[in-house]
Amino acid sequence: MMRHAFFPLCLLIATFGFLVAGLHSLPRSAAFAPQAAPAEKAPSGNATSRRTRPPAESRRPPREALFEGWPKPKLALVLTGEQLGYIEPCGCAGLENQKGGLRRRHTFLQTLAAKGWPVVALDNGGLISRFGVQTEIKYETTALGLKAMGYAAIGFGEADLKLPAGRLLSVAGSDPSQPPEAQANPFISANAGLFGLDSGFLHGYRVIEAGGMRLGVTAVIGDQAQRAINNPDIELAPAGKALTKVMPELKKSGCDYLVLLAHATVKESEDLAKKFPDFDVVVTAGGNDEPPNESQTVEGGKSLLVQVGHKGMYAIVLGLFEDAKHKVRYERVPLDDRFSDSSDMDRLLEDYQQQLEALGWSDLGIEALRHPRATSAKDIAGTFIGSKACADCHEDAFAIWEKTPHAHATETLAGLKPPRQFDPECISCHATGWNFQEFVPYQSGYESLKKTPLLAGNGCENCHGPGAAHVAAEEDAGTDEKARQSLREAMELSFDEARDKLCISCHDLDNDPNYKPEAFDEHYWPAIKH
Amino acid sequence: MKTYWAIGLSVVAAVGGIVIFTLVQYGLVGAADPLAIDIASTSRANASAGQVANGQSPAAAAVPIAVVDKPVFHFGRVRNHTKGHRHEFLVRNEGNAPLQFNLTDVSCTKCTYVDLPDREIAPGKTGRVVVRWDIEKLEETFRQSATVYTNDPKHEKLQFVVTGDILEPLRAAPQDVRLTGVASADRTTASVLLSAYFADDLKIERHEFLKADTADSFEVAYSPVAKDELAHLALSGVEARITIKPGLPLGAFRQTIRFVTNLKEAPHIEVNVSGLVVSDITVAGPNWDPGRGTLKLGAVNRESGAKRTLRLMVKGPHQEGLVLKVKKRKPSLLKATIGNFQRVNNGKTTLIPIEIEVPAKSRPVNFMGGDAKLGEIFISTNKPEFGDIKLLVQFAVEG
Numbered sequence: 001m002m003r004h005a006f007f008p009l010c011l012l013i014a015t016f017g018f019l020v021a022g023l024h025s026l027p028r029s030a031a032f033a034p035q036a037a038p039a040e041k042a043p044s045g046n047a048t049s050r051r052t053r054p055p056a057e058s059r060r061p062p063r064e065a066l067f068e069g070w071p072k073p074k075l076a077l078v079l080t081g082e083q084l085g086y087i088e089p090c091g092c093a094g095l096e097n098q099k100g101g102l103r104r105r106h107t108f109l110q111t112l113a114a115k116g117w118p119v120v121a122l123d124n125g126g127l128i129s130r131f132g133v134q135t136e137i138k139y140e141t142t143a144l145g146l147k148a149m150g151y152a153a154i155g156f157g158e159a160d161l162k163l164p165a166g167r168l169l170s171v172a173g174s175d176p177s178q179p180p181e182a183q184a185n186p187f188i189s190a191n192a193g194l195f196g197l198d199s200g201f202l203h204g205y206r207v208i209e210a211g212g213m214r215l216g217v218t219a220v221i222g223d224q225a226q227r228a229i230n231n232p233d234i235e236l237a238p239a240g241k242a243l244t245k246v247m248p249e250l251k252k253s254g255c256d257y258l259v260l261l262a263h264a265t266v267k268e269s270e271d272l273a274k275k276f277p278d279f280d281v282v283v284t285a286g287g288n289d290e291p292p293n294e295s296q297t298v299e300g301g302k303s304l305l306v307q308v309g310h311k312g313m314y315a316i317v318l319g320l321f322e323d324a325k326h327k328v329r330y331e332r333v334p335l336d337d338r339f340s341d342s343s344d345m346d347r348l349l350e351d352y353q354q355q356l357e358a359l360g361w362s363d364l365g366i367e368a369l370r371h372p373r374a375t376s377a378k379d380i381a382g383t384f385i386g387s388k389a390c391a392d393c394h395e396d397a398f399a400i401w402e403k404t405p406h407a408h409a410t411e412t413l414a415g416l417k418p419p420r421q422f423d424p425e426c427i428s429c430h431a432t433g434w435n436f437q438e439f440v441p442y443q444s445g446y447e448s449l450k451k452t453p454l455l456a457g458n459g460c461e462n463c464h465g466p467g468a469a470h471v472a473a474e475e476d477a478g479t480d481e482k483a484r485q486s487l488r489e490a491m492e493l494s495f496d497e498a499r500d501k502l503c504i505s506c507h508d509l510d511n512d513p514n515y516k517p518e519a520f521d522e523h524y525w526p527a528i529k530h
Numbered sequence: 531m532k533t534y535w536a537i538g539l540s541v542v543a544a545v546g547g548i549v550i551f552t553l554v555q556y557g558l559v560g561a562a563d564p565l566a567i568d569i570a571s572t573s574r575a576n577a578s579a580g581q582v583a584n585g586q587s588p589a590a591a592a593v594p595i596a597v598v599d600k601p602v603f604h605f606g607r608v609r610n611h612t613k614g615h616r617h618e619f620l621v622r623n624e625g626n627a628p629l630q631f632n633l634t635d636v637s638c639t640k641c642t643y644v645d646l647p648d649r650e651i652a653p654g655k656t657g658r659v660v661v662r663w664d665i666e667k668l669e670e671t672f673r674q675s676a677t678v679y680t681n682d683p684k685h686e687k688l689q690f691v692v693t694g695d696i697l698e699p700l701r702a703a704p705q706d707v708r709l710t711g712v713a714s715a716d717r718t719t720a721s722v723l724l725s726a727y728f729a730d731d732l733k734i735e736r737h738e739f740l741k742a743d744t745a746d747s748f749e750v751a752y753s754p755v756a757k758d759e760l761a762h763l764a765l766s767g768v769e770a771r772i773t774i775k776p777g778l779p780l781g782a783f784r785q786t787i788r789f790v791t792n793l794k795e796a797p798h799i800e801v802n803v804s805g806l807v808v809s810d811i812t813v814a815g816p817n818w819d820p821g822r823g824t825l826k827l828g829a830v831n832r833e834s835g836a837k838r839t840l841r842l843m844v845k846g847p848h849q850e851g852l853v854l855k856v857k858k859r860k861p862s863l864l865k866a867t868i869g870n871f872q873r874v875n876n877g878k879t880t881l882i883p884i885e886i887e888v889p890a891k892s893r894p895v896n897f898m899g900g901d902a903k904l905g906e907i908f909i910s911t912n913k914p915e916f917g918d919i920k921l922l923v924q925f926a927v928e929g
Contacts, residue, residue: 170817
């Protein structure tokens, strides 16, 4: 009887298996749907968002639907800005948890174009935030990227205007002999002039025809931001005064939609919107890292105030429609990993890394700092020696370290496509003997895999300090015992200091949004405990 | 034998079911278009359809309705480096089904946290969403948000915002002074506004240059700031004018200035000064690589040729009486034309356009670098300090 029952039983199990598959693949109400995410390691989000999980659950919210209910717009304005040098997302939390980057931005724009939407892309400026040769190259790379993406207008941030005039002229300058309407250069500013406001190297506005509309766009740098610009080759004017001059030009051009790119605080941008109510949209660089998820109208005015956030993590899309009920729709688009990497931008970023490699630290203007422990340039208290020297006495700790990702940190960079170990902003946390947040080496810190192989990896001395003096004292039998003990104590690192100050220097918000002191106790320390 | 087949088939079917479930659930199969991901709206549509299929009109079905009267909390002013701030937001359920909170999200994982003491709110009742935050910021304002996902089909996401001003005893604006284009022969100045937010009598008692090797190139002078020119919310302020004297070598420079104050809470503050001392003569223009001193024209179409205008930027006293001549061109097919001098920036800079041309119908050549070398244009000046200016040109004329 068992034998006769066996076949039907097997058939029943098989049917059950398929039924389960079928039922679970049907969509269900959001309240009850197990969320689509691998759980523990990959909370969705990036440098500025993380999901906290209800106890005993490990789900992540569904990825937000985009452009829900949108018909094809008459025109789609894609608004970005404040990239601040974050040309690509990166970090230990995994790219699936981070947002932004030129590659994804390009793919997003291509996606809209593939849908047949007329698109005009505008950037508020703030392409970079730091200073120096690497930053100049990054500015040029980003500008090339935005031009390749077809950006119609790009403003300037304060750090952009701190660049040497030569670089600005090469990258963002117009040809003064050409009238504004013949200019292909998308960089504009109403109140910043390269070699003078009337030099003709920067135009005050652009008129763009798209989707059957005539768009007038101008850009200003806010009065507060201007205070930080000390560039003798840039002439600045108050934003309000400059707009008073530009507005009649825009109106004369017969524009039916006006946009102001304001690299200014939210308050300054609101004040400008109230003073110049003809602007339909005021894009502001102020506000939070994460822009609001719905549109805002200026209080007491009619202009839309759009925050673009920071670090280029989001693009804001304003859809313009003929529909009287929904003339403008707003969508905040996270540039997450649903957008694959654009191969055009891949090539650009490869070229960027190659330039860094070709120049080397010296031509990048990178000057090694004296380590704070050293009292003079010759003091070996500030000299790095490499983790292998530590292994002579601290065998167990070394063996543990060797198995951690810290030991392979430089290798990780070298294995990327393109390799990143020539990038100061990457190597500072991926090798031994660099100042993590200044992106410069200490004297005797890592130089290259060839010259300083012992300083590859994020080694012992990054946390415990330069070890040369300590090693020398241990090896020299004649060392005074008090001095030897003092050097040992100097190499000690307290748990609290590691958890609260040190680890976060590299596992910071941009590179590891998961890191918190509580997470240090639960996850991070156990992984490297020694 | 048949038994084994049957067992095997059953196992395969069960495994197949689990695999299909996993693939669909984790979105690994489905739409290729990134904009097509729309789990939320599809589920809402199905929920509504389900209700209709059951003979209920959607309007009559039990649904929760989340209402938040005050989603934004202005906390006013708080001191920087303080932790444990909190606020309770109230959420009212005006629907006729329990309102459930499922997941949470924050805009700043290291400074903003959300707790849900009430995971479910009965119809007609009010529940709490607690947002906590720590203040460790360099900026003057704080604005972070917490998002809570609900089962209210019209309000799947509720966003709660906390915002306010961050104060600290002493602030420098800017904290990092960056000076571009410092002419080696000129004095350059920059200002820093030092502001006290809890004291109305800020004084700078002295300053120290922490980098000894360039200390002699810097000077600082002070003046008090009038009440109406104080930074927002500051009680007192001092303007520090930093001057860089002539004589710094070409290239990047850094200095850190420590200002020692009369404030017990903030006895000192450091300001970084960095910048670039530039030569009195530099080149700029489209396709110009300043690092390699090269104009990159790339492959030039033989029929149309190529033309670019570079600009020499000359500063300092050598602007007066400067004469330039094209001395040498290699290969000779390259053309270089020096344009009219233009005095700009209130006379501080002279711009001299130099048009570089590969004429149309030039013979095929390769000056792309490497073994092929690069083209060269030498411009002589009448200023011994400048010597000859060498412009490299990377180009090839295709046949």
